[in-house]
Amino acid sequence: xxxxxxxxxxxxxxxxxxxxxxxxxxxxxxxxxxxxxxxxxxxxxxxxxxxxxxxxxxxxxxxxxxxxxxxxxxxxxxxxxxxxxxxxxxxxxxxxxxxxxxxxxxxxxxxxxxxxxxxxxxxxxxxxxxxxxxxxxxxxxxxxxxxxxxxxxxxxxxxxxxxxxxxxxxxxxxxxxxxxxxxxxxxxxxxxxxxxxxxxxxxxxxxxxxxxxxxxxxxxxxxxxxxxxxxxxxxxxxxxxxxxxxxxxxxxxxxxxxxxxxxxxxxxxxxxxxxxxxxxxxxxxxxxxxxxxxxxxxxxxxxxxxxxxxxxxxxxxxxxxxxxxxxxxxxxxxxxxxxxxxxxxxxxxxxxxxxxxxxxxxxxxxxxxxxxxxxxxxxxxxxxxxxxxxxxxxxxxxxxxxxxxxxxxxxxxxxxxxxxxxxxxxxxxxxxxxxxxxxxxxx
Amino acid sequence: xxxxxxxxxxxxxxxxxxxxxxxxxxxxxxxxxxxxxxxxxxxxxxxxxxxxxxxxxxxxxxxxxxxxxxxxxxxxxxxxxxxxxxxxxxxxxxxxxxxxxxxxxxxxxxxxxxxxxxxxxxxxxxxxxxxxxxxxxxxxxxxxxxxxxxxxxxxxxxxxxxxxxxxxxxxxxxxxxxxxxxxxxxxxxxxxxxxxxxxxxxxxxxxxxxxxxxxxxxxxxxxxxxxxxxxxxxxxxxxxxxxxxxxxxxxxxxxxxxxxxxxxxxxxxxxxxxxxxxxxxxxxxxxxxxxxxxxxxxxxxxxxxxxxxxxxxxxxxxxxxxxxxxxxxxxxxxxxxxxxxxxxxxxxxxxxxxxxxxxxxxxxxxxxxxxxxxxxxxxxxxxxxxxxxxxxxxxxxxxxxxxxxxxxxxxxxxxxxxxxxxxxxxxxxxxxxxxxxxxxxxxxxxxxxxxxxxxxxxxx
Numbered sequence: 065x066x067x068x069x070x071x072x073x074x075x076x077x078x079x080x081x082x083x084x085x086x087x088x089x090x091x092x093x094x095x096x097x098x099x100x101x102x103x104x105x106x107x108x109x110x111x112x113x114x115x116x117x118x119x120x121x122x123x124x125x126x127x128x129x130x131x132x133x134x135x136x137x138x139x140x141x142x143x144x145x146x147x148x149x150x151x152x153x154x155x156x157x158x159x160x161x162x163x164x165x166x167x168x169x170x171x172x173x174x175x176x177x178x179x180x181x182x183x184x185x186x187x188x189x190x191x192x193x194x195x196x197x198x199x200x201x202x203x204x205x206x207x208x209x210x211x212x213x214x215x216x217x218x219x220x221x222x223x224x225x226x227x228x229x230x231x232x233x234x235x236x237x238x239x240x241x242x243x244x245x246x247x248x249x250x251x252x253x254x255x256x257x258x259x260x261x262x263x264x265x266x267x268x269x270x271x272x273x274x275x276x277x278x279x280x281x282x283x284x285x286x287x288x289x290x291x292x293x294x295x296x297x298x299x300x301x302x303x304x305x306x307x308x309x310x311x312x313x314x315x316x317x318x319x320x321x322x323x324x325x326x327x328x329x330x331x332x333x334x335x336x337x338x339x340x341x342x343x344x345x346x347x348x349x350x351x352x353x354x355x356x357x358x359x360x361x362x363x364x365x366x367x368x369x370x371x372x373x374x375x376x377x378x379x380x381x382x383x384x385x386x387x388x389x390x391x392x393x394x395x396x397x398x399x400x401x402x403x404x405x406x407x408x409x410x411x412x413x414x415x416x417x418x419x420x421x422x423x424x425x426x427x428x429x430x431x432x433x434x435x436x437x438x439x440x441x442x443x444x445x446x447x448x449x450x451x452x453x454x455x456x457x458x459x460x461x462x463x464x465x466x467x468x469x470x471x472x473x474x475x476x477x478x479x480x481x482x483x484x485x486x487x488x489x490x491x492x493x494x495x496x497x498x499x500x501x502x503x504x505x506x507x
Numbered sequence: 508x509x510x511x512x513x514x515x516x517x518x519x520x521x522x523x524x525x526x527x528x529x530x531x532x533x534x535x536x537x538x539x540x541x542x543x544x545x546x547x548x549x550x551x552x553x554x555x556x557x558x559x560x561x562x563x564x565x566x567x568x569x570x571x572x573x574x575x576x577x578x579x580x581x582x583x584x585x586x587x588x589x590x591x592x593x594x595x596x597x598x599x600x601x602x603x604x605x606x607x608x609x610x611x612x613x614x615x616x617x618x619x620x621x622x623x624x625x626x627x628x629x630x631x632x633x634x635x636x637x638x639x640x641x642x643x644x645x646x647x648x649x650x651x652x653x654x655x656x657x658x659x660x661x662x663x664x665x666x667x668x669x670x671x672x673x674x675x676x677x678x679x680x681x682x683x684x685x686x687x688x689x690x691x692x693x694x695x696x697x698x699x700x701x702x703x704x705x706x707x708x709x710x711x712x713x714x715x716x717x718x719x720x721x722x723x724x725x726x727x728x729x730x731x732x733x734x735x736x737x738x739x740x741x742x743x744x745x746x747x748x749x750x751x752x753x754x755x756x757x758x759x760x761x762x763x764x765x766x767x768x769x770x771x772x773x774x775x776x777x778x779x780x781x782x783x784x785x786x787x788x789x790x791x792x793x794x795x796x797x798x799x800x801x802x803x804x805x806x807x808x809x810x811x812x813x814x815x816x817x818x819x820x821x822x823x824x825x826x827x828x829x830x831x832x833x834x835x836x837x838x839x840x841x842x843x844x845x846x847x848x849x850x851x852x853x854x855x856x857x858x859x860x861x862x863x864x865x866x867x868x869x870x871x872x873x874x875x876x877x878x879x880x881x882x883x884x885x886x887x888x889x890x891x892x893x894x895x896x897x898x899x900x901x902x903x904x905x906x907x908x909x910x911x912x913x914x915x916x917x918x919x920x921x922x923x924x925x926x927x928x929x930x931x932x933x934x935x936x937x938x939x940x941x942x943x944x945x946x947x948x949x950x951x952x953x954x955x956x957x958x959x960x961x962x963x964x965x966x967x
Contacts, residue, residue: 069602092554092578093578094591094595094598095549095575095577095594095596095602096575096576096578096598096602097547097603098557098578100554100558101555102554102558103553104555105555105558105559123614124531124648125527125531125649125852126530126532126533126556126614128524130530130563132527143510146906147525148524148526148527149524149525150527151522152524154650154651155651157650158614158650164522168523176514188553188584188613188614188615189614189615189649219554219579219615220552220615221580221581222580223554438726456562456566457572460569460570461571461724463720464720464721464722464723464724464725466722504720505720505722506722
């Protein structure tokens with residue numbers, strides 16, 4: 065048995081040892097135990113947090129069941145998004161088509177819930193049987209006056225990334241539909257924050273303190289009405305670029321709104337995110353406010369981090385996340401805790417992200433694209449990692465290997481954004497890496 | 508109020524499921540396949556399916572769940588997935604080295620018409636399957652049945668592929684397990700051992716999905732029914748199948764192909780269903796019921812005696828899989844409780860018939876529904892009409908329980924907001940004791956928390 069899938073060698077690089085560029089954005093080999101998901105998954109996770117919209121999954125029950133409230137995106141108001149609506153296609157529908165069922169389901173739903181908007185997610189099977197979801201959506205929009213937006217997210221049409229694009233396309237149909245709104249003087253949109261563990265609320269407070277208002281967050285704690293008017297903002301601040309770059313670029317084209325790529329994770333990146341916004345508005349008062357905020361927060365944070373840093377100094381971390389951009393912030397944040405990143409990879413990273421990772425990581429660090437449990441477990445052992453940062457499928461693997469774990473995906477319980485998020489991160493990493501449980505395990 | 512949108516009045520729904528009490532076939536096929544030693548499940552479809560099923564099982568069992576995927580693309584959906592599956596089989600044997608690949612289909616591969624049997628035959632003919640290794644396949648379209656159907660179909664495939672009748676009859680009993688926890692699988696083995704019967708249990712997810720900590724990541728943990736055991740099932744004296752929805756096909760296959768007769772039973776949940784299971788085992792293995800088991804039964808009945816006044820008349824709403832719900836309703840009736848509302852998304856006509864048998868002249872007390880539109884929205888509407896004292900079901904029941912302030916017992920799949928469920932059995936007399944303990948804890952805690960100060964009791 066060869067340890068790795070043969071064709072995958074180009075997708076693995078050890079800094080200082082391998083000369084080749086990391087290959088990425090490739091299809092997974094058939095037969096791999098890939099950690100990746102599908103197009104539908106990408107769309108669903110992006111749009112799900114819009115809380116006053118009705119999200120109907122058009123397909124067999126599984127697609128709706130597996131994405132039922134797993135995102136952990138919080139809403140400060142409506143909770144309609146947490147219900148699971150599905151056309152629950154059966155054999156008969158597959159043979160005769162599901163359009164009628166879709167139409168009748170939505171008529172009933174719109175009547176009883178009167179949602180602000182409806183998203184219909186197309187799944188694999190809908191693509192294959194050829195239901196004209198767009199036509200049904202148009203008809204319902206006309207008949208009910210509610211925006212019914214098709215999300216063309218057939219699972220097989222690519223990777224999760226293509227799902228992000230499908231979600232962005234659906235969002236763009238809502239953007240700009242309220243033109244009467246008068247924006248405040250300094251206003252931004254946050255793109256690509258999903259309000260996991262209430263992270264958006266932390267950021268909103270920071271921006272408020274420096275004197276900037278958020279018109280819309282796409283899509284954390286999202287509301288349809290905010291999406292409609294968000295084209296009135298002066299600036300788009302993109303956090304999860306993997307998912308939201310498309311909207312940022314479209315809005316730049318269509319509404320002339322510039323965008324900035326930022327990260328809210330770690331002291332450095334969080335501070336930059338505030339400074340960049342202040343700088344954009346070119347108002348010395350905003351900048352002064354930002355500087356005050358950062359210095360106040362850092363003054364509180366640094367001493368609070370100290371005890372954790374002492375315990376974590378010299379420990380090693382492995383990272384395997386969805387998009388590679390957040391891995392960059394993670395590497396920096398880990399460094400702040402005195403930790404070194406020895407493995408870093410992602411499901412859907414692009415060349416730019418990986419190049420930057422190769423630059424900022426130390427010699428000997430393994431960089432990997434679209435990895436699988438066998439590889440990950442080997443890399444972790446080779447490099448002697450003490451911590452694994454990943455998602456739901458990586459957690460038990462890390463534990464079995466006797467490593468600490470931190471979730472940086474859907475199942476995150478702690479807010480990791482902002483200065484307070486950095487402290488939460490330190491606590492979580494410390495709690496896991498230094499847990500007494502590891503002493504019972506003979507590695 | 509997470510479910511503030513649920514209306515008390517029942518809306519006539521023709522084409523819609525809201526908050527499903529089921530999921531789709533492939534996850535069941537994956538779970539059943541994991542109960543065979545050295546087996547790697549393989550999902551023939553888009554990557555998402557495999558990813559979702561692995562995540563769903565991981566969240567519930569808190570263990571690594573391995574499975575490969577055919578990674579369908581647009582091309583495969585047009586030209587068919589044969590090339591993907593053939594390539595996958597090659598890749599899997601060379602990289603992951605399982606003894607068995609258990610391929611299941613998805614709605615996508617079913618609809619484009621991939622014939623798994625033919626593709627697997629081709630893989631064998633092309634020499635892609637190394638000597639002594641196996642590829643088995645099950646058809647599990649997501650738009651038919653539910654997750655239980657997928658479990659059923661994969662279990663049937665496993666048995667059909669491996670069990671062989673030889674001239675050498677074996678003094679052993681086949682035990683076909685429905686979808687239960689690894690701890691239940693272990694309990695089934697403990698009971699058989701106590702009875703002194705050699706059994707072959709399939710599937711057996713104990714030591715796979717509740718594997719001990721070793722400091723190593725093992726692709727194929729120690730547990731699971733082995734190939735020689737599976738082969739030997741054709742020579743067994745009898746098959747005891749528990750959980751009709753999950754095991755019927757496999758039981759019939761053993762009967763048809765190897766002439767091993769079967770008893771089709773409920774899952775042994777509660778006193779009566781466990782009695783039937785023990786009697787069936789005792790007959791199948793031609794052994795007397797040992798005193799030890801009688802004493803376990805005695806302890807369960809003793810516990811009911813001690814506490815029966817607390818159960819009387821309590822109304823219960825339940826949702827989940829038919830195989831669990833039927834014996835659970837029977838058990839609740841024996842506790843003098845009232846299973847008032849029962850919902851299962853899994854279709855099957857015998858559900859109504861069995862419910863009527865179990866409830867007898869008490870049938871008017873229950874509202875039940877399974878199959879189309881039998882979902883948690885329906886259950887919640889019923890609960891809103893007349894409240895219940897207890898809710899039993901998987902984690903998603905939490906929304907209803909919190910909104911309506913109902914004590915809530917987590918049972919079924921998935922449970923993603925508590926741990927421990929996969930370590931303690933609910934089957935057998937000992938499992939009955941655990942269910943009782945849990946129910947009593949909930950009812951009494953509710954009483955404590957909701958009693959006015961002067962009525963709080965120390966001794967209950």
